[in-house]
Amino acid sequence: MLKSEISGLMCERDPEEASASVPLNIVSLLEPSMPNFTVSPLPADTSWNSPYSVPIQVIVWLIIIVLSLETIIGNAMVIVAYRIERNISKQVSNRYIVSLAISDLIIGIEGFPFFTVYVLNGERWPLGWVACQTWLFLDYTLCLVSILTVLLITADRYLSVCHTAKYLKWQSPTKTQLLIVMSWLLPAIIFGIMIYGWQAMTGQSNSMSGTECSAPFLSNPYVNMGMYVAYYWTTLVAMLILYKGIHQAAKNLEKKAKAKERRHIALILSQRLGTQVGVSLMLQSKAEKEKAEEAQKDSGYTSNQAGVS
Secondary structure (H helix, E strand, O other), X not given: OHHHHXXXXXXXXXXXXXXXXXXXXXXXXXXXXXXXXXXXXXXXXXXXXXXXXXXXXXXXXXXXXXXXHHHHHHHHHHHHHHHHOHHHHOOXXXXXXXXXXXXXXXXXXXXXXXXXXXXXXXXXXXXXXXXXXXXXXXXXXXXXXXXXHHHHHHHHHHHHHHOHHHHHHHOOHHXXXXXXXXXXXXXXXXXXXXXXOHHHHHOOOOOOOOOOOXXXXXXXXXXXXXXXXXXXXXXXXXXXXXXXXXXXHHHHHHHHHHHHXXXXXXHHHHHHHHHHHHHHHHHHHHXXXXXXXXXXXXXXXXXXXXXXX
């Protein structure tokens, strides 16, 4: 039956028109029986069409290459130093620094170059939809990992300075490792849901057009602002409070150190002054003794002369 309807449509028109309309009529006939599929709004487009001039692109790439290499080499040196230097690896708190170095190292590898490609290409993503989603997931996750790790480092310093006894009793390699794992796992869960599961969670299709590559939750101002406040401003305020406590504790320690130094100086001065007074008294006593002996000799000599006369 489908074949006869197609043949009838072809016979009613000219051969050229009929041949051009065949695919359209087939699709229109088959459309009711086909399920609805969501087509990706980000087709692969590997063409390079930068709105910037070649000299500007060269300058930007040179800057990004320098920044990327500096980030990669610097953080790699931190990781290597931790692995080969025993005095560094023995300190449990240095594991937070290694975790921060790993996240920043990956950002230096994937963050700067791909973002530069995206911007210099006129904000057109040339690597396809899957690569876009993967890049967004890694970039947002690693940035939040870095923020949380810096917060853990600040809290660790605060506890070691302000609550030293409790900190030494509480700290252990297992607890430190657990906090590091949570600082990686929590951002991965949050942005895995927000990027990969946004459409299933909200029922909203991705509104990106062409080859744009941006996080889907950015289209919702309430979610965007809530996440911005939650993982940026909250951690910033917490770190400011902790650093305020560290600064106050350092000032108190400095006052105690200065007071101890003043007491030490006063003790030394008192000892020196006491020694000088003792020496002066000893010399004075010796001088008086010598005067007494001379006076005694003079009195003896005078009595002898009187006896002779």
